[in-house]
Amino acid sequence: MTDSQTTTSSAHCGLRRSVRVRFTGSDGLNLWASRHGEDTAPPVLLLHGGGQTRHAWSDTAIALADAGYCAFSLDARGHGESDWSREGDYSARALAADLSAVIRSLPARPVIVGASMGGLTALLTLGEDASLDCEALVLVDVAPRLEPRGVRRIIEFMRHHQDGFETLEQVRDAITAYNPRRPPSKDLSGLRKNLRQHSNGRFYWHWDPAFLNHANAPTKAGSMFDRARLELAARQLDVPVLLIRGYYSDVLSDRGATELLTLIPEARYVVLKQAGHMVAGDRNSVFTEAVLQFLKERPAATEPESCRTATTEQHHETPLS
Numbered sequence: 001m002t003d004s005q006t007t008t009s010s011a012h013c014g015l016r017r018s019v020r021v022r023f024t025g026s027d028g029l030n031l032w033a034s035r036h037g038e039d040t041a042p043p044v045l046l047l048h049g050g051g052q053t054r055h056a057w058s059d060t061a062i063a064l065a066d067a068g069y070c071a072f073s074l075d076a077r078g079h080g081e082s083d084w085s086r087e088g089d090y091s092a093r094a095l096a097a098d099l100s101a102v103i104r105s106l107p108a109r110p111v112i113v114g115a116s117m118g119g120l121t122a123l124l125t126l127g128e129d130a131s132l133d134c135e136a137l138v139l140v141d142v143a144p145r146l147e148p149r150g151v152r153r154i155i156e157f158m159r160h161h162q163d164g165f166e167t168l169e170q171v172r173d174a175i176t177a178y179n180p181r182r183p184p185s186k187d188l189s190g191l192r193k194n195l196r197q198h199s200n201g202r203f204y205w206h207w208d209p210a211f212l213n214h215a216n217a218p219t220k221a222g223s224m225f226d227r228a229r230l231e232l233a234a235r236q237l238d239v240p241v242l243l244i245r246g247y248y249s250d251v252l253s254d255r256g257a258t259e260l261l262t263l264i265p266e267a268r269y270v271v272l273k274q275a276g277h278m279v280a281g282d283r284n285s286v287f288t289e290a291v292l293q294f295l296k297e298r299p300a301a302t303e304p305e306s307c308r309t310a311t312t313e314q315h316h317e318t319p320l321s
Helices: 054-066 092-105 117-128 148-160 168-178 188-194 209-213 227-236 254-263 284-297
Strands: 002-011 014-024 030-036 043-047 070-074 111-115 136-140 195-197 203-205 241-246 268-272
Touching: 014 092, 030 054, 043 054, 043 092, 043 117, 054 070, 054 111, 054 284, 092 117, 111 117, 117 136, 117 227, 136 284, 148 168, 148 209, 168 188, 168 203, 188 195, 227 254, 241 254, 241 284, 254 268, 268 284
Parallel strands: 043 070, 043 111, 111 136, 136 241, 241 268
Antiparallel strands: 002 014, 014 030, 030 070, 195 203
16 A cells, blocks of 8 residues: 555535555556545545446545544546556456455555445455454445346446546536436536546546446346355355445345345344435435444444544434344
8 A cells, every 4th residue: 555645625524635545456456545534543445336436435535534534435446546457357356356455455454335336345355255354344225135227227327428428517417317316516527536538528437448348237147246145245244234225226125135134134224315326425424424323333343532422413224123
């Protein structure tokens, strides 16, 4: 892990400094991350979903740093600033190998927060490799059983815009059409972090198009992440687990969440109202407070002093029964 440049970012809580950090993944790929918080604080590793970048976690990372944690938001291979695989390898095996390398390079046992693809990667990696020592796992709107229709809608959205966009307004409109529950962005400059602008002036998503060769809807015959393999990994997990689901999610149903709870009976389950699959973006403040509350209450928790006195906004929690 190597620190690079320091940047300043803004959010509702004011200006915060972040450090650009480079990790080395499997196959020697450079994986870039942003670090918020002191490097001596307890680490939290934030893993985004397929087709996203580390900037999806910006507000959450700042809030975690304010609570006394050191938040690393990581660009997965082929996403954001991280290297593209020369072989176009974006398989579950490659993603898990990258995560294993990142965890082993951190100075202390991390909490891992994974959304969608990031959550499946973390579930598989921690469940299959008992030597990876982590404090806790937060799964964001993901479980072994996913709804094919919702996953297919994400993939179709990604495939539909491979020819890019002429303007940032077109990008905003495409995002709003996919997720109408989230108000359209008024500051279009923030969209640039998720885009690449080519010499022809068009804007393209900031991920390798070869990623789509591995992205497919879950079926009985298998998918990017094999369901049976994920279920076995879930049974073998030996860390505190929190599952957060968006009430309006079309990717993770309550049935899928309940099945995960049968695999991990001691896991906590929280449902956030007015949120869909993009939970952290739809209800960021409530989402982050739910994570902080879990970190405070988990078994053998050793939170930073600033976190011990934090208050959490009310959220809906579904009984484990």
